[in-house]
Amino acid sequence: ASFVASRRVLPSITSKRNVHLQGNILRRWGKFRKTEILNASIELDQSSLEKPIEEDSSVEVDGSSLKQSTEKKSSRRDVPPPPLPTPEEFPAWAYEPRDFFRFEIIHQSSKSQARVGRLHTPHGVVDTPGFVAVATNGALKGVDFRDADEAGQQLVFSNTYHLMLHPGSETIREAGGIHKFTNRRNRPFITDSGGFQVFSLAYGSVQEELSQKGELKRTGKKSEHQSLGKDAVKVSENGVVFRSYRDGSKFLLTPESTVDAQKDIGADIIVPLDELPPYHIDRQKLVESVARSHRWEARSLQQHLKNVQQQAMFCVIHGGIDKELRTESINYLTSLPFDGYGIGGSLGNGRQELKELLQWMMPLMDEGDRYAKPRHLLGIADEESIRNAVTKGIDTLDSAYPTRLGRHGTLLARDGHVRIKSSRHSHSFGVKIDDACNCTTCQHYDRAYLWHLFKAKEPLAISLATLHNIHYMNDMMA
Secondary structure, eight states: OHHHHHHHHSOOOSSSHHHHHHHHHHHHHHHHHHHHHHHHEEEEEEEETOOHHHHHHHHOHHHHHHHHHHHHHHHHHHHHOOOOOOGGOOOOGGGGGOOEEEEEEEESSSSSSOEEEEEEETTTTEEEEEEEOOOOOOOOOOOOOHHHHTOOOOOOEEHHHHHTTTOHHHHHHHTHHEEEEEEEHSEEEEOSHHHHHHHHHHHHOOOGGGTTTTOOOOOOOOOHHHHHHHGGGEEEEEEEEOOOTTTTOEEEEOOHHHHHHHHHHOOSSOOOOOOOOOOOOOOOOOOHHHHHHHHHHHHHHHHHHHHOTEEEEEEEEEEEHHHHHHHHHHHHHHHHSSSSSESOOOOOHHHHHHHHHHHHHHHHHGGGGGGGGGGEEEOOOOOOHHHHEEEEOOEEEEEEEEHHHHHTTTOOTTTOOOOOGGGTTTTTOOOOTTTOOOOOHHHHHHHHHHHHHHTTTTHHHHHHHHHHHHHHHHHHHH
């Protein structure tokens, strides 16, 4: 109404001054309305949370209420966390073999812990050891699923966090699940809980702690967690409240809600909610984080078992590089009826530290019944780390490493990386990326043409390079 009144008192537009005046009023009104709409949407999101975090729900208007609120917050912090569920609290049938999900070990190396196996899922077989390509938004960047499948790609990793924000897990459910939504009906998917992306907003990407050996240039752009501010993520026993990187709106992610979202998405393998602390963290905080992850993962498993829906669930073993905490995490999580084991959390400050971590940790995974279940290394799949991990008994590994390199003009080859943007390749007529590679890119194009495509910024360059790298990774694992 105030806006209408403002317009009525405006004089007729007969001068530049009047045009300028009316423009200012319109702009200010627009900003005011935009703020009202944003606040209303945030309030709506907050009201729709399953269990709003109490720290955010109180508004103090005087000194006494502030003191009372502070005392309540202090008392809540003093409340001990709930006890961990014991293995006996899970139904006996959950410990029985699944008829829709099975892992068979075909060969065990006599020289290392490396093994060859087959992972049977409702949507196809995964040969192990196997590379898992990352399709963040349900799509491989620059490559169609059909082409990637022909290049040997079997298991694909998608991110629940991104799919929840867009198009929404309900939309994917209405489409019939991710296999029908993407029309990739005869190959399996794995989805994470969304925790990795959420905690990356708070700490930055833990994966970035592993050196990329200068393969990618830093852009200087602010990361998502920097641009969203210090309140981007708030953790409680119930779950984690985070702000969307798309519009700043609030979401609550709980162990139960992430499982429900993954049920909507319908991947073959799903992952429970866990907390992802950074590499440099106080040990006491790490102890608390590992314990919280255990409680969250147990709750996720309980929610999953209410409606298994022909999905397998892998736990995520935590503890950083701390031997005591890693061992504790292995002992507890492998006692619960998970279908496989993920190795996650902070995995060291470089490839050498990751290698040392796996060196002492993986023999623990061979003990007793643990040996028979698949092991997945989360977020790490560069060539050097693959060679170290596979010899330690890792079955599958996921990473955006090869597709990211391809987009930036680095091609994988058996005799070293090829930086195709270099002018040295401008006259490499008839020279393949890799003489031993039989991917469609290497069969039809030489280095000179690929150099031209990248320098001309042709989109085809990204597709051809990424497809080659995906083929190379799967060929390497064969």
